[in-house]
Amino acid sequence: xxxxxxxxxxxxxxxxxxxxxxxxxxxxxxxxxxxxxxxxxxxxxxxxxxxxxxxxxxxxxxxxxxxxxxxxxxxxxxxxxxxxxxxxxxxxxxxxxxxxxxxxxxxxxxxxxxxxxxxxxxxxxxxxxxxxxxxxxxxxxxxxxxxxxxxxxxxxxxxxxxxxxxxxxxxxxxxxxxxxxxxxxxxxxxxxxxxxxxxxxxxxxxxxxxxxxxxxxxxxxxxxxxxxxxxxxxxxxxxxxxxxxxxx
Ligand code: ADP
Numbered sequence: 001x002x003x004x005x006x007x008x009x010x011x012x013x014x015x016x017x018x019x020x021x022x023x024x025x026x027x028x029x030x031x032x033x034x035x036x037x038x039x040x041x042x043x044x045x046x047x048x049x050x051x052x053x054x055x056x057x058x059x060x061x062x063x064x065x066x067x068x069x070x071x072x073x074x075x076x077x078x079x080x081x082x083x084x085x086x087x088x089x090x091x092x093x094x095x096x097x098x099x100x101x102x103x104x105x106x107x108x109x110x111x112x113x114x115x116x117x118x119x120x121x122x123x124x125x126x127x128x129x130x131x132x133x134x135x136x137x138x139x140x141x142x143x144x145x146x147x148x149x150x151x152x153x154x155x156x157x158x159x160x161x162x163x164x165x166x167x168x169x170x171x172x173x174x175x176x177x178x179x180x181x182x183x184x185x186x187x188x189x190x191x192x193x194x195x196x197x198x199x200x201x202x203x204x205x206x207x208x209x210x211x212x213x214x215x216x217x218x219x220x221x222x223x224x225x226x227x228x229x230x231x232x233x234x235x236x237x238x239x240x241x242x243x244x245x246x247x248x
Contacts, residue, residue, distance in 0.1 A: 020192050024066055031059040061099050065130055072127045072202070073181075073194045079124065079205075083233035085115040086150040086161055086226075089125045097133050104143030105136075116150045117229040118159045124202045131195035132163035132222050138186065139167025139220060152228060158208075159228045164221040169214045178212070199224075 035052040042049060090109055098107060118125070129148070136146040144166035151160045170178070177183045179200040184193035199222075203210055207227050214220040 021066065021070065025063065028059040028063045028066075032056050035059075058099060061096060065100060065134065068123070068127060069131065069192065069194060069198065072124070073198045079121045081119050081121050083117055083119050083229050083231065084122060084125065085117050086125070086159055087111045087116055089122070089129065090148055090150060090161075093126055093129055097130070100130070101133060101137045101146065105140060106143075106145045107133075108145055108147045110147060110149040112150050112152055114152065115232070116152050116159045116161075117232070118206075118226045119229045120206055120226060124206075128161070128199050128202060128224060129163070131199050132224075135195060136163060136165035136167060136220070138190070139165050139169070141168075144219075153225070154228065157228045158225045161224040161226070162221060163224075164219060166219045169216040169218050169220055171216060175212060175214055179210075 035055045039049060039052050090111060094107070101107060133146055147164045149162040153160050174185060178196045181197040182193040184191035200210060203224055203226070209225045211223040212220065
């Protein structure tokens, strides 16, 4: 009976996930189709073309984020750890994040002046950043500021990545459940409940940790700790390293 119950709960969760994803995708496809339709009916030289193209770009960005999320959760993406600088991950993702978060959200970055190196999979790091940033946006329906910071904690050999928002914050009851797969307070089609479960899985696997501080009505901070890597990455293969001059 226990097994049967667990199985039916699992099936319900899978059904909810599939339904949510199908709903999300359908919405995004509707936006793309609608914009394409409008573009086709525009008289030549019409100036609203740009805004329809932006709509399409926005929908495609969200669809990309959604598929990355699902792939990361199902761990179909092979993990390819390399030595990476968190500062470079943040700046590399900045334009995608800006589009994903929209113009009511200000993105503020506060990066360490030195590289903050970790040994991790690039896709995983991007996933962490994207999931935290999208959650921050959703917690600020009337807009606000997301602050993304990096810092080395050399004493403890940790690299730190922090994402803070000026949003709604969360109650202790919600906070206790946020890392559970499928836990979401968002309406159907808006959330899968997989974002933080994925972040948690990645950070755990990397030997790091997550700290959450949240105050209702003020905002939330997610601080990710990852094992710090002191050595710079090797030069890219194929590049010749100049030989040291021979000493006599
Ligand atoms: P989803 O975003 O699909 O709901 P997540 O696992 O990413 O799934 O988040 C689970 C829940 O945690 C959210 O539904 C929300 O209630 C809460 N949450 C996550 N991030 C924040 C945040 N920055 N501020 C307030 N609540 C948050």
